Amino acid sequence: MGGGPAMTRYLAASLCLAAMLIADCSDKTSAPAYDHQPSGTIVFSSDRGGNYDIYSMEADGSEVQKLTASPEHDGEPDISVDGTRITFQGSDGDDNEIWTIDVDGGNLLRLTDNGYNEAAPNWSTDGSLIAFSTSRDGNHEIYIMDAGGSELLNLTNSASYERDPAWSPQGNRIAFSSNADGDYEIYVMNTDGTGVTQLTRNTATDHFPCWSPDGEFIALGSDRDGNPEIYVMRADGSSQHRLTDNAADDWWPSWGE
Numbered sequence: 001m002g003g004g005p006a007m008t009r010y011l012a013a014s015l016c017l018a019a020m021l022i023a024d025c026s027d028k029t030s031a032p033a034y035d036h037q038p039s040g041t042i043v044f045s046s047d048r049g050g051n052y053d054i055y056s057m058e059a060d061g062s063e064v065q066k067l068t069a070s071p072e073h074d075g076e077p078d079i080s081v082d083g084t085r086i087t088f089q090g091s092d093g094d095d096n097e098i099w100t101i102d103v104d105g106g107n108l109l110r111l112t113d114n115g116y117n118e119a120a121p122n123w124s125t126d127g128s129l130i131a132f133s134t135s136r137d138g139n140h141e142i143y144i145m146d147a148g149g150s151e152l153l154n155l156t157n158s159a160s161y162e163r164d165p166a167w168s169p170q171g172n173r174i175a176f177s178s179n180a181d182g183d184y185e186i187y188v189m190n191t192d193g194t195g196v197t198q199l200t201r202n203t204a205t206d207h208f209p210c211w212s213p214d215g216e217f218i219a220l221g222s223d224r225d226g227n228p229e230i231y232v233m234r235a236d237g238s239s240q241h242r243l244t245d246n247a248a249d250d251w252w253p254s255w256g257e
Contacts, residue, residue, distance in 0.1 A: 039058075039059050040058075040059045040083070041056055041057070041058065041059070041079065041083055041103055042056065042057050042058075042059055043055070043056045043067075043077040043078075043079050043086050043103070044056075044057075044077065045074060045075040045076070045077060045088075049066065049069075051070070051071065051072065051073060052073045052074055052075050053066055053067070053068045053069060053070060053074050054066075054067045054068045054074050054075075054077050054086065054088050054101065055067060056086075056103055065104075065105065066105075067086070067101055067103075067104075067105040068088075068090070068101065068105075068108070070090060070091070071093075072090065072091035072092065072093055073090070073091045073096075074088055074089070074090040074091070074099075075088065075089055075090075076088055076089040076119065076120055076121065078121055078122050078123055079103070079123075080123045080127040081123065081125055081126070081127055082127055083103060084102065084103060084127075085100050085101070085102060085103065085123075085127065085147070086100065086101050086102075086103060087099065087100045087111075087121040087122075087123060087130050088100075088101070088121065089118060089119050089120070089121060090110075094115065095114070095115055095116055095117050095118075096117045096118055096119060097110060097111070097112045097113060097114075097118050098110075098111045098112045098118045098121045098130065098132050098145075098149075099111060100130075100147065109148075109149070110149075111130070111145065111148070111149030112134075112145075112149060114136060116134055116135045116136040117134070117135045117140075118132055118133070118134045118135075118136075119132065119133045119134070119140070119163070120132055120133045120163060120164055120165060122165050122166055122167055123167065124144075124167050124171055124191075125167060125168075125169060125170070125171040126171060127147065128146060128147055129144050129145065129146055129147065129191075130144065130145055130146075130147060131143070131144045131155075131165035131166075131167055131174055132144075132145075132165065133162065133163045133164070133165060133176075137154070137157070139159065139160070139161050140161045140162055140163055141154060141155070141156045141157060141158075141162050142154075142155045142156045142162045142163075142165050142174065142176055142193075143155060144174075144191070153192075153193075154193070155174070155189065155191075155192070155193035156176075156178070156189075156193060156196075157193075158178075158180060160178050160179050160180040161178065161179050162176050162177070162178045162187075163176065163177050163178075163184075163207070164176055164177045164207055164208050164209060166209045166210055166211060166218075167191075167211075168188075168211050168215050168235075169211055169212075169213055169214065169215045170215050171191070172190065172191060173188050173189065173190060173191065174188065174189055174190075174191055175187070175188045175199075175209035175210075175211065175218055176188075176189070176209065177206060177207045177208070177209065180198075181198070181201070182203075183202075183203055183204065183205055184205045184206050184207055185198055185199070185200045185201065185202070185206050186198075186199045186200045186206045186209050186218065186220050186237075187199060188218075188235070197237075198237075199218070199233065199236070199237030200220070200222070200233070200237060200240065202222075202224045203224075204222055204223050204224035204225075205222065205223050205228075206220055206221070206222045206224070206231075207220065207221050207222075207251065208220060208221045208251060208252050208253060210253045210254055210255050211235075211255060212255050213255060213256070215235060216234065216235055217232055217233065217234055217235060217255075218232070218233055218234075218235055219231065219232045219243075219253035219255055220232075220233070220253065221250060221251040221252060221253060225242065227247065227248075227249060228249040228250050228251050229242050229243070229244045229245060229246075229250050230242070230243045230244045230250045230251075230253050231243060
C-alpha cells in the first residue's frame, strides 16, 4: 500500500479507534458498578491478629477497626438496629459469655458471668433486649435479658437443645433451631416463650434461621439434600425451597434490605 494523505487519514482513524477501545475496556475493568453505593457499618470476627476478635468496617471495606483485644475467642457479633452497640460471644478462658461494646470500641460490658457456655446473642428490634442460647440448665435453652444483663427470662425449658435465636423485625416472635424431634428443625415462638410452632419437618439438620426485613419469610441453612444449602420459606413454614445448589457447604444466611 502506498503513502500519502489517504494513508495518513487511515492511520489516524485506526489510532483513534484503538484509543477509544482501550479507554472503554479500562473503564469496564476498574471497579464494580452499583446502582447505589453501599453504606453503613459491618461488624465481624477475624483471627487476623492471631486469635478471633471483633472488628468493624464501612460497607465499602474501608475504615477497618479492631474493637476487642482478648487473648481468647470473640465471635458471633450482632449489631443493634440503631447501629450504636454490638453484642457478641466472648470466651473468658473457661467458658463463653455474652458481652456488649460500642461500635467505636468503647464501653465494653460483660453481661453474663457463670461457668456455662452462652452463644448466639441477637438484639431485639428496639435494642432493649438480647436473646441468646445458654447451657446453664444442662442443655442449651433460649433466654432473653435486658441490654444491661439483668431481667433474665428462660423461654424454652425442655430436654432438647435450643439454639440460634433470631428476633423478628416486628419484635413479637423469635425463630430458633431445636432437636426436640430428634434432629434440628426450625421453630418460632412468642417472645414470652408461648406459642411454639415447628416450621420444618425432615430427618436432616436445619439451623440458623434469619428473617426477611418485612418478617414475611425466613431463610435457613439445611443439609436435607445431602449437603448444607440455603433455603427460604414463608414465616409459617410453607413454600420451602432451595436457593443454593452446589457441592460446597452453605450456612449462616443474613438478610439485608
